[in-house]
Structure formats: C-alpha cells, structure tokens
Amino acid sequence: VQVVESGGGLVQPGGSLRLSCAASGFTFSSYAMSWYRQAPGKERELVAYITSAGGNTNYADSVKGRFTISRDNAKKTVLLQMNSLKPEDTAVYYCKVYWRGAAYWGQGTQVTVSS
Numbered sequence: 001v002q003v004v005e006s007g008g009g010l011v012q013p014g015g016s017l018r019l020s021c022a023a024s025g026f027t028f029s030s031y032a033m034s035w036y037r038q039a040p041g042k043e044r045e046l047v048a049y050i051t052s053a054g055g056n057t058n059y060a061d062s063v064k065g066r067f068t069i070s071r072d073n074a075k076k077t078v079l080l081q082m083n084s085l086k087p088e089d090t091a092v093y094y095c096k097v098y099w100r101g102a103a104y105w106g107q108g109t110q111v112t113v114s115s
Contacts, residue, residue, distance in 0.1 A: 001025040001104045003095045008109030011085055019080040019109060021095030029053070029073040031099060035080045037091035037111075044094070048080060063089075085113045 007019040021033070032051050038044040048069035049058045057069050068081040078095060092108040 001097065001099050003097055003104060003106040005093060005095050005106040005109040008093060008111045010112045010114065012115050013085060013087060013113055015085050015113070016081070016083045017085065017111060019082065019093055019111070021078045021080075021106060023076045023078070023095075023097065026097065026099050028076040031097050033069075033071060033078040034096045034098075035069060035078075036094045036096055037089075038094070038108075039088075039091040042091075047093070050078065082111070085111075087113045089113050 002024045004022045005019060007017060009017060011017050030052050032049060034049045035047045036044050037047050045060065047060050047063055048067055050069045050071055054071050059067060066082065066084045071078040090111060090113050092110050094108045095106045097104050
C-alpha cells in the first residue's frame with residue numbers, strides 16, 4: 001500500500017494550489033481517503049475526507065468553502081483543491097488511507113502561504 005502526495009509549494013495569500021495523491025497497492029475505489037495537515041509545533045489535523053465512491057465529503061471548519069476534495073477512481077487519485085489560501089494554511093499536507101486496520105500515510109507535501 002502506497003500513497004504519494006504532490007503539488008505543494010509557495011503561494012501568496014489569496015492564491016490557490018491543487019494537491020494530488022496517487023495511490024497504489026490496494027483497491028482504491030473501495031476505500032475512503034483523507035487529507036491531513038501538520039503545522040510546525042501543532043498536532044496533525046484532519047482537513048478533508050471523501051468516501052469511496054466520492055458521494056460524501058467532510059471538511060474541517062477552518063477550510064470549509066475554500067478547499068474541495070475529489071477523487072478519480074479510474075486514475076487512483078485523490079485531489080485537494082485549495083483556494084483563498086491563508087498564512088495559517090501553511091503546513092505539511094498528508095494523504096491517508098485506512099486499510100485493513102492500519103493507517104497508511106504518504107511522505108507529505110509542504111504548502112507555504114506567504115507574501
């Protein structure tokens with residue numbers, strides 16, 4: 001089981017980024033996927049969640065209306081579109097799948113929001 005994030009970078013406040021998570025090693029279309037983030041000195045927190053077929057999503061209150069999670073089961077990819085970015089969105093963003101009783105995380109991708 002492997003998930004690999006990409007798409008992070010440096011962006012100005014108010015800008016946008018799209019993160020991508022490529023999955024392999026499991027039946028992607030059967031599992032919910034999540035994005036988490038961890039800022040320096042803070043605990044890792046759930047940002048967004050999407051069910052296996054993509055029919056239901058949930059978001060942290062801090063990103064509602066600005067972030068959108070989606071998935072392409074044919075490409076085994078989950079996306080996080082981030083708009084109206086704020087400096088407090090600066091963090092390492094991680095993709096996660098909970099598979100057969102264990103959580104699998106990617107290596108993370110750094111998002112820095114700064115002018």
